Amino acid sequence: MAIGGPNGGDGGDDLEMPGGIFADINITPLTDIFLVLLIIFMVTTTAIAEAGRDEGGFKVNLPKGGKGETSAVARDVTVAVLADGRAVVGGKVQDDAELRRAFTEARERSPETVVLFQADEGVPHGRVVQVMELARAAGLSRLAIATRAEQ
Structure with a gap:
């Protein structure tokens, strides 16, 4: 036109x-x-x-439970235990030696560090306890387990 x-x-x-x-x-x-x-x-x-996600994009199916009174602090460490037993800290899958090193570094930063465990419902109880014992062996005694609120 x-x-x-x-x-x-x-x-x-x-x-x-x-x-x-x-x-x-x-x-x-x-x-x-x-x-x-x-x-x-x-x-x-x-x-x-x-x-923006602590677990680095890994989907963890948390078990249901009641609400606690804990609040996340910047110095806290979040450990996600996936259904196949792998542990994830800061978005990276880590073996037991790397977990020990991460827990030791967290204790050196602050002895009052809270370790929050996000374990999938399908994870065997023994694996969760094994990862928790790695944290206790590193000198961290404030441990918490994350759950979903019941709906």
Whole structure:
């Protein structure tokens, strides 16, 4: 569609008007910008969501229980024990030697550090006790177990 032909009028057919101004809007660059922004938002929100979780994105199905009176403090350590028995601290899966080192570092920062255990319902009780004993052997005596509130 041409606007404003040389005679000042409509100008008739577009083929007759080689010098007309086209008013078509090309939305391809706009679409490209929106797709790039969508990808950027998807990547950044995923990174932000993963960084904000203590267990590093691991799903732990906590058992139900009553509410306690504990509140998380910045110096506390959260240990997630997954259904297959792996232990996660700070978003990283750790073996027993790394757990001992993490507990020792936590005790050196503050002897009053609370270790919060988030154990999946399917984890054998012995594995949870084994991880708790690693914390006690490192000198941490304030241990807590996380549960879901009953609904």
